Amino acid sequence: MDLDKSLNISAAGMRSQGTRLRVIAENIANAGSTAQTPGGEPYRRKLVTFENVLDHAIGVETVRVDSIVADRGAFGRRFEPGHPAADEDGYVLTPNVNSLMEMSDMREAQRSYEANLKVIESSRAMLQKTIDILR
Incomplete structure (x- = not known):
């Protein structure tokens, strides 16, 4: 049944975007952290990568989280000589x-999550109408 496939595809999308939202929340929560020792590294931003996977049970491709990787971008520097992690x-x-970038990514992930939720709600409503007609 095609509605069953759409439910599975949307559920996979929601799981993936839910993971992405959790990683973004972790990034935002650690945006102001610093290393505890001189020369130590502070929190490194994490990125979520996705991949398409063929679901053999339903015969369609769904999305899933491929990996969560550290962003290899450069750290910022702030002049604060009294800080325990300050260099020489x-x-x-x-x-x-970048909090602005994280908020932008969060809105995108949220909209994708909501779009998948709408598909599930629409599929559910169609199934309910079908059941009502068959009564």
Whole structure:
């Protein structure tokens, strides 16, 4: 049944976007953290990658999280000579998290999650109408 396939595809999309939202929340939560020791690295931003996977049970491709990887972008630097993690020049490394970018990614993931939820709600409503007609 095609509605069953659409439910499975949307559920896989919701799982993937849910994971993405959790990773984004972790990035935002750690945006202001620093290393605890001089020369140590602060929090490194994480990125979620997706892949298409053939679901043999239903015969369609669905999405899933391929991996969660560390962003290899450069850390920021802030002059704060009194900080415990400051180097010999007084600079502290800051996370490579851009809060504006994270909020943008969060909105995109949220909209994708909501779109998948709408598909599930529509499929459910169609199934209910079919049952009502068959009564």
